[in-house]
Amino acid sequence: MCGITGAIWNRPDGAITPAQIQGMADAIRHRGPDDEGFYNAPFHRDAAGDVPGVGLGFRRLSIIDLEGARQPLCNEDQSMWMVFNGEIYNYPTLRRRLEGAGHQFRTDGDGENILHLYEDVGLDCFSHLNGMFAIAIWDANRRRLVLGRDRLGQKPLYYTIQDGRLLFASELKSFATIPGVLETIDPAAIDEFLTYQYIPHPNTIWKGVFKLPPGHWAIYQDGQLTVKRYWDIAFDQEEKISEPEAIEQLRELLTDSVRLRLQADVPVGAFLSGGIDSSLMVALAQKQRTDPIRTFSIGFPNKDFDETAYAQQVADYVHTKHTRFEVQPDGVSIIDKLVWHYDEPFGDSSAIPTWYLSELTRGEVTVALSGDGGDELFGGYERYRALWLSRKLQQVFPVHKLPGLGLIQKLPDSSRRRSIVRRGKRFLEALGQPAPRRYLNWLQIFPESMRAEMYADGFVSQLPGEDPFEFLHDAWKRSDGRDLVTQASMADLQTYLPCDLMTKVDIASMAHGLEVRQPMLDYRVVELAARLPVAMKFRGRRGKLLLRSTFEKEIPASIWTRPKMGFGVPISDWFRNELKPMVHDLLLDPNAKLNQYMRPEAIASMVQLHVSGQQNHSYRLWNLLVLEKWLRRWTGGSQPVQ
Incomplete structure (x- = not known):
């Protein structure tokens, strides 16, 4: 590496x-x-x-x-x-x-x-x-x-x-x-x-x-x-295969993938979040080791963002040598580190816990396995469930025309991570759109309408005719003829996975001299998952069915049924507390570099609505803060080298 x-x-x-x-x-x-x-x-x-x-x-x-x-x-x-x-x-x-x-x-x-x-x-x-x-x-x-x-x-x-x-x-x-x-x-x-x-x-x-x-x-x-x-998958082709055959192939390929990624002349460990994918990678790795593998999880004081109890369950179950790190994430100091290391604007706030976990893990080992890729390959994201549900609802009646939808959109947001109101609003506002657009609506940080309202006139005139949507749409179309969940997951495999997840992990880990290996992304596993019928992976709003059928007894039963948390930090609260001065100093500065691209009053309105608790703009404010910091760091007039 x-x-x-x-x-x-x-x-x-x-x-x-x-x-x-x-x-x-x-x-x-x-x-x-x-x-x-x-x-x-x-x-x-x-x-x-x-x-x-x-x-x-x-x-x-x-x-x-x-x-x-x-x-x-x-x-x-x-x-x-x-x-x-x-x-x-x-x-x-x-x-x-x-x-x-x-x-x-x-x-x-x-x-x-x-x-x-x-x-x-x-x-x-x-x-x-x-x-x-x-x-x-x-x-x-x-x-x-x-x-x-x-x-x-x-x-x-x-x-x-x-x-x-x-x-x-x-x-x-x-x-x-x-x-x-x-x-x-x-x-x-x-x-x-x-x-x-x-x-x-x-x-x-x-x-x-x-x-x-x-x-x-x-x-x-x-x-x-x-x-x-040089490498391509026929995403539009589905294989006729029995479930026992699929189970046999998946067990063989994923076990071998883990075996290959344990090769090293330095200490090897594994990230263990307590989710299905990292837990499974740890279990398969431990089965191939005679000594306990080192595993690492990171916890935060805010319990909404701490899943280390699940990680400990897995560590106890498969008998790893487990280390739990706890940190108080410092949003003020870490943003400068991220802006330097990521080189170009990168707004995924889960880079923060990934950064801390990589830094602390490197103190113990040089190589770490991770479970990246499992959600894309085996239907694990909640947005796949939303896509499935929206199609079911549309088949019954035009939900997007329901009276009172506008009132629902005006309900105040919650800063809680799994806020039902926030998730429901995002779901409902996209119902009337074609599937790829609907999916982008759930993914995107700033909807097209909000960007159009926020951009300065001079900046709009510089933009090309191409819509950013085409990046996702081109990947989506490569699965034409498949079901919506497969189209979404295979589009993620080509877009979100390399551009977001792999970038996040590579930069955060390599900043600390740590090599991260992802057994799920062995191309043989990817090719198998891409051609499997969706019913083997996702059915009745439940994902990762084939993973469970194949490896159910490898990890505790509670891990298969636990709610998905993801990997994040409480940025919504940060913007109302410790990051509030930084937001005012940077985003509301009359000389902010963002002002050459955006209308200051639009940004000020967004800040006010978030701080007052009327709307949750946390991810949008984080992206704007990252962009402003990046512009100041890399276009400040001096040579942009640390």
């Missing part, structure tokens, strides 16, 4: 110096505190023409082959060089095959297998990898740079092409060390951020800077970039 950076240039005057590559790597030192490495080859000409200049930078977090496996790695004749971030879990199998084909290995790590595999099968190499990764390969014989990202977007990879050169990095802050790269904010990205609380791939907050989408490779050759998908 590491951080990678690099560049390729086609003209001598576009060269990135070794010192600049060093600076790009230094900016992400936190991703790899154990080691560093570099490769540099200047632009030159030979008998065949121009040979691009190349620089590769690497920061290492040592997990496997601690003394060896240093990067950049090269092949036998040094015609290919590679840096990569991630873990390849099937590398022992790959190695045996590659050694049988005559390849010579210098290391015992997983990375060298990628390079030799690329030698044998070229761009098809990514399809052979089971793991999480962001990869850059300099192929001197073909004079091309190859980039690749894992199927589910677990590891990030950014790139930009400017002035005849391409730069890439694990985090945007590496680009901030090169003058002139991060210059112009993309207005469309702000609109996308306020819709989703993240900026969807391939866009970033900066014009001309992009994320390589999950499951894609890119080639930069002769000054041209080609991007292509």
Whole structure:
């Protein structure tokens, strides 16, 4: 697990110096505190023409082959060089095959297998990898740079092409060390951020800077970039399979996925929230260990946001060595840390507990398993139940035309996490919309109507014609012909999972030098779940049916039936208490940077309605606060480097 950076240039005057590559790597030192490495080859000409200049930078977090496996790695004749971030879990199998084909290995790590595999099968190499990764390969014989990202977007990879050169990095802050790269904010990205609380791939907050989408490779050759998908699922295809067959396949695949992710030469533990997914990962991991696995949960003084009692039940049941951390989350101080590390506006407030949990877990282990992906794959989110229920109601009568609906919308909100009024209002206001729009209404932070009312006229004129909704809709349409729950869950798999959840976990964990592995996201498990009939996963408002049928006795019965809490902090109360001064100082400041995009009176009204308890705008205020903080941190006139 590491951080990678690099560049390729086609003209001598576009060269990135070794010192600049060093600076790009230094900016992400936190991703790899154990080691560093570099490769540099200047632009030159030979008998065949121009040979691009190349620089590769690497920061290492040592997990496997601690003394060896240093990067950049090269092949036998040094015609290919590679840096990569991630873990390849099937590398022992790959190695045996590659050694049988005559390849010579210098290391015992997983990375060298990628390079030799690329030698044998070229761009098809990514399809052979089971793991999480962001990869850059300099192929001197073909004079091309190859980039690749894992199927589910677990590891990030950014790139930009400017002035005849391409730069890439694990985090945007590496680009901030090169003058002139991060210059112009993309207005469309702000609109996308306020819709989703993240900026969807391939866009970033900066014009001309992009994320390589999950499951894609890119080639930069002769000054041209080609991007292509290498992994795809036929989301519109449902498999005819019996439940016993599905149970057998799921048990085999998920057990093997956990086994592969326990490989390490450093201490391995697991996050344990007490929810179904993390509990199941812990149980399957403990069955494959002779010693108690280390498990970690985090609690808060506010009991509405503390589920550590459930985690302790699981730990006792499967006999792990459990540690419960309790923290008093400090919204005032942590927001600056998040703004620095997440590089672009990121408004998912569950990054806060993820940050604390990663920081404290890293004090005990270097690798942690997590249960990410279970909700998307097996129908676990409450919004899937809402989608199912709304369809049932619409089949009976037009609920959205009921008298008194407007009165319901005026009821005061509660700050309680599972407020029935707040959830009911969001449900009812979306009933009259087509299913994809209805679903976005439950997901989005600022509805389109609210954004239109809030935006300044000058900002509206800068926005493109594309609607942020198209990002979700394009993913939704790939499951045409399937039921609504499948369409929603598979859309989440392509959008919310990589752009929100994986970003949140990667940045929070790597900020502390912790590697997080997600067994649910083994591509074999994902492919199985995607083609299963919905009735095996979700039925009668209940999700994760197949998980329970397969693994019911692995975890306590109470965990299967407990209410879902998610992972959050009491930001609604914060805005009425400890964050109230910050809101007034930043969002209501006449010189707020947000004022170049939004009408100050609209923001002031939102603040007043929340503080008075008339409406709950907590998530909207958090996103606005993050955006204002980000604008001040990264566009303040000085070079945005810590």
